[in-house]
Amino acid sequence: MLDAAFEEFAAHGYAGAKMTAVAQRAGVAKGLVYHYYPSKEALFRAVMQACLEPVFAEAEREATDEDVPATVMLERLLDLAYAEREGQERQCILFRLIVAEGQRFPELSAWYEEAVFRRAVAIARAVLRHGARRGEFDAALAEQEGMAEVLLAPAIMNEVWRMMLGEGRAPSRAGMHAAQAALLARALAPGGMDARGGGRDAGGKEGNAACPATRRATSAP
Amino acid sequence: MLDAAFEEFAAHGYAGAKMTAVAQRAGVAKGLVYHYYPSKEALFRAVMQACLEPVFAEAEREATDEDVPATVMLERLLDLAYAEREGQERQCILFRLIVAEGQRFPELSAWYEEAVFRRAVAIARAVLRHGARRGEFDAALAEQEGMAEVLLAPAIMNEVWRMMLGEGRAPSRAGMHAAQAALLARALAPGGMDARGGGRDAGGKEGNAACPATRRATSAP
Amino acid sequence: MLDAAFEEFAAHGYAGAKMTAVAQRAGVAKGLVYHYYPSKEALFRAVMQACLEPVFAEAEREATDEDVPATVMLERLLDLAYAEREGQERQCILFRLIVAEGQRFPELSAWYEEAVFRRAVAIARAVLRHGARRGEFDAALAEQEGMAEVLLAPAIMNEVWRMMLGEGRAPSRAGMHAAQAALLARALAPGGMDARGGGRDAGGKEGNAACPATRRATSAP
Amino acid sequence: MLDAAFEEFAAHGYAGAKMTAVAQRAGVAKGLVYHYYPSKEALFRAVMQACLEPVFAEAEREATDEDVPATVMLERLLDLAYAEREGQERQCILFRLIVAEGQRFPELSAWYEEAVFRRAVAIARAVLRHGARRGEFDAALAEQEGMAEVLLAPAIMNEVWRMMLGEGRAPSRAGMHAAQAALLARALAPGGMDARGGGRDAGGKEGNAACPATRRATSAP
DNA sequence: CATGAATGAGTCTTCATTCAT
DNA sequence: GATGAATGAAGACTCATTCAT
Structure with missing residues (x-):
């Protein structure tokens, strides 16, 4: 019912x-x-x-696995965020309902903040910090305020556009996924120029590796 | 009325x-x-x-001024996107209405695509290409498919979160603005390591310079 | 207007x-x-x-022309009644409006009685009396109460049916006209007492026997 | 309800x-x-x-009882037609509604034709044919086209007038009933050739002369 | 004379909610 | 538990009527 x-x-x-x-x-x-x-x-x-209950649950432990390199964690995070997940449509509808009825039902907004926004930001932040501590990411940049949100925004916005414009006219998941992966790889690679070359290569690899996204459940919006 | x-x-x-x-x-x-x-x-x-008629109009010429360095154009674009503009609340409401009623009024979605989405993407793409041609940006990265959307998403998402969570609980404009500026500066800077150091400094500058955003009208969402 | x-x-x-x-x-x-x-x-x-003003006016002198034989007058009357007249459609519509709105506008009914019904009956009665006086019609029958109405009814009903059923499905004017003319000719012709007496008695009986009407359902209108 | x-x-x-x-x-x-x-x-x-469903039903067998003399059948038919029946007021109102709303609800007119008009004409025609076959009525006259309609019209018109003018000002049922009965009795009686011949000729003449109707304004309804 | 913007009481219709069965 | 008839407040929409221009 x-x-x-x-x-x-x-x-x-x-x-x-x-x-x-x-x-x-x-x-x-x-x-x-x-x-x-x-x-x-x-x-x-x-x-x-x-609808809101069963979301998340998993996906949180992803970011707490200390043994995995940060670049791999970031890769996984992007895979999850851009993945075409089962039940995603329901989540988009949910997102729409919260946008539409948030004024009349403040609890919706409150729930969204607690159950989705905060958790997602926390995960992204954990990945960035992990990379900074391991020296994989430029520490100053990775731990800068607002970076986690900047990291999450494109994947979410991709879903929003898909919802607003329809499957056909929205930007492709793969395209944005690859672009963002490449962008992050170059930007986050730490310091000196020698690392640069490697960083760039890695970026290229990540960008390519990003597309065959693993299908696991997270919460894009 | x-x-x-x-x-x-x-x-x-x-x-x-x-x-x-x-x-x-x-x-x-x-x-x-x-x-x-x-x-x-x-x-x-x-x-x-x-509501939809008077939006845009300007902001398009921004990206066509060939004499300005691409880094400045990008800076200006972010300023615009993150600016707290007059009439912005109306535009957010509009965005919300389109999200909420887009199903029942397909013309709304169609309009959003034409009048907002396409134009915004076109502008971002023009800036990126401009930088690539002038050698200010890494050409392969700047012209990668999906990069324009990745560029725009954080600022828009910032407004969406602001709308959903309220002024107090949403991530700050300045924080995301600075983080994205820094990110882009490092990522887009072309090749060699010497440029690196300078690029980073410039990035830092840009990040700081970004906050006192110029107040001109554009359409974030 | x-x-x-x-x-x-x-x-x-x-x-x-x-x-x-x-x-x-x-x-x-x-x-x-x-x-x-x-x-x-x-x-x-x-x-x-x-609409009601210009109706009638003439047609009344028809019945007062003493020099014309009653059979001719009757013939003319039927011709008029069954004629396909100009402006007849308007009169039918008028009739319909009076039927439909007569309850709410009692003056309509009043006017119909005075301006249409009474005059028409008076004319028919004059023709019948004329024939009775000249010996062209059987006096007892022609001057019987209700005969004028019986004389007028078929032509009016023909129009009503035409209005209700449409031109195609209504009984033809010519058919009813001819039938009624033949009927009246035989009925009103004077004399023939042997057959007469019986017929008249039977008629009288029927007329009397008619009043205590059996109460069973039929369809008057 | x-x-x-x-x-x-x-x-x-x-x-x-x-x-x-x-x-x-x-x-x-x-x-x-x-x-x-x-x-x-x-x-x-x-x-x-x-309202339309339960009308009729009976009344049809009246005309199919072969053993009854046609004069008796005709008498009964008139009795029924002029009878003050229970539920008659509803039928009159129905008639009025059909006249008034027939344009907007074509099914009403269609129903009237099928369920009322055709059946009534069929009954009247059967009675007339019955009389013609038994030699009780003048065959040529009784089976003339339009005679059934002429037979039915006065009783129906009597109800219409009653509806339009009110009980007090409408012609009396009894009066029209008696007049029509007398008229039909004389007209339909067979034979009586001396008087007959003249009358019939006149009738024939009138019938033929009727068609080229003079076009002058009167008021049919 | 002529216009048509402005009014608001009145109608049809919908739909959340109740309750007897 | 389960049903759906019954309710009536509320909302979209109409239209006769007024009045400033």
Whole structure:
């Protein structure tokens, strides 16, 4: 029934959704919906709750595996962020609902901050710090305020554009993935020029290696 | 009256907006709204039309001034993208409406693509190419597919987060601005190591110089 | 302008007619209609008034021309009644409006009685009396109460059916005209007492027996 | 509820009827009306449907009873046609609604033709043919085209006038009934050639002379 | 005379919510 | 638990009418 409700809210937004339609989608009578959820608003909250719960969970340990080189962790992070994940569409819809109804349901925004934004930033920051400590990344740059957000933004924005423009007209995942990988490889490579050449090569490698993205669940938006 | 309608739609979304409320905001009678716009949908389209018309216009010539060094053009572009512009709130609201109602009003998405997305990407691409031609940027990297989008995404995402999380909890403009400026400076600087040191310094400068952003109108999202 | 109003009322009835549409049909502004007629109701009355005025006028002298044989007068009367007259469509529409709006505008019914019904009956009655006096018609039958109405009904009903069923499916004017002419010729012809007596008695019986009508369902209209 | 709707439509016509009033008459809430009928138009159609269904049914076998003399059958037919029947008022109102709304609801006219007009004409024609075959009626006259319609018209018109003018001012049922009965008795009686021949010739002449109708204005309805 | 912008009461219609079964 | 008939407040939309120009 929550699935049915999610679809209805996704299709028409909160105000446009009809309880009758929810019941029909679920194949039950209107009254039964009210048997479980006292009101439309309660149903909406429950739907959001149910959608938001199972996200993340994993993906956090990725960043805490100290043995992996930072360049590999970064690679993995980008793979995850740009991956075409199962259930991604639902997450995009969720993102849209939060954007659309965030004003009326402040808890949505609060939840987004806690469950998505903070965690994602924390992960990105951990990867950057890891690289800085191991000397793989230029420390000053990698630990600069705002760098984690800059790191995450392109992949998220890619999904937003995909949602807004449709699959066909949005920028390709692979293109942005490769471009960002190359950009980061050159920028984060530490200091001196000799490292440069290597850094650049590595960057090229990463850029190429990035495309066959591993399919594991994270939260892009 | 379109202003009143915009506010109402912004506050409640399409389905949640009330024609009566629009009339009240505009200080006129309900009937008069219908005198000018035959239906709620027509009003919504007119509002969007009116909001979308005056955007852009300028900002396009920025990227076509061949005499300016590419690093300066890039600096200016970031300044614009991260600037706290007048009318920005309206544009964010617009963005939110397009995200929320894009399904029901495909023209909105279409307009966004043409009037915002394509233009913004074109400008970013022009700056990158300019730098590549002048030898200021690493040509292969600067002209890589998807780089323009990667360049634009952080500033836009910054606004999206600001919209979703509120002024207080969103990442600061200045922080992301500086981080991205530094990142780009290191990444785009062409080849050799000697340039490196200078490039880094320049990057640092740019990062600092970026914060006192010039206040001119563009369209971040 | 009255023409325009007539068309509008004819097309949509009183409640369904719109003042704006009247103005448009007339090619003037809404306000001008109100300049001449203070309200929709007043306009409707004026339209009816204007439509009802020019009817009749002639046709009354027909029946008072004493020199013409009654059979000829009757023939002329039927010719007139069944004739496909110019302006007949308007009269049918008028009839329909009176049927439809007679409840809300009692004056319409009143006018119909005075200006149409009574005059028509008077004319028919005059023709019948004329024939009775000249010995062309069987006096008892021709002057019987209700005979004038029976005489008029078929031609009127023919128009009503035409209006209800459309030109194609309604009974033909010529057919009913000929049938009624033949019927009246045989019935009204005087004399033939042997057959007469029986026929008359039977008729009288039938007439009397008719009143205690059996109560079973049929379809009057 | 259909009853309530019928009353409302009867009282104010289609456009003038209010759904609220229908609900009030039925003693239910407005919403319940919409629970059963999706729109005003659907309700109207349902009302008409329900009204039109139970009409007729019987009355058809009347004309197929071969053992009864045609004069008796004719007598019964007139009795039925002029009878003050229960539910007659509803039928008159129905007739009025069909006249008034027939343009907007073509199905009404179609139904009237099939369910009322054709059947009634068929019955009248059967009676006339029955009389012709048994030698009770003059065959040529009784089977003449249009005779059935001429036979039915006065009784129907009597109801129409009653509806338009009110009970008090309309011609009496009994009067028209008796007059028509007498008329038919004399006209349909077979034979009587002396008087007959002249009368018939005159009739034939009139019938033929009728067609080239003079075009002058009168008022049929 | 003529216009049409402006008004707002009134209608149709929707839909969240209740409740007897 | 499960149903769906019933409710009525609320919202989109209409249109007769007014009035400044």
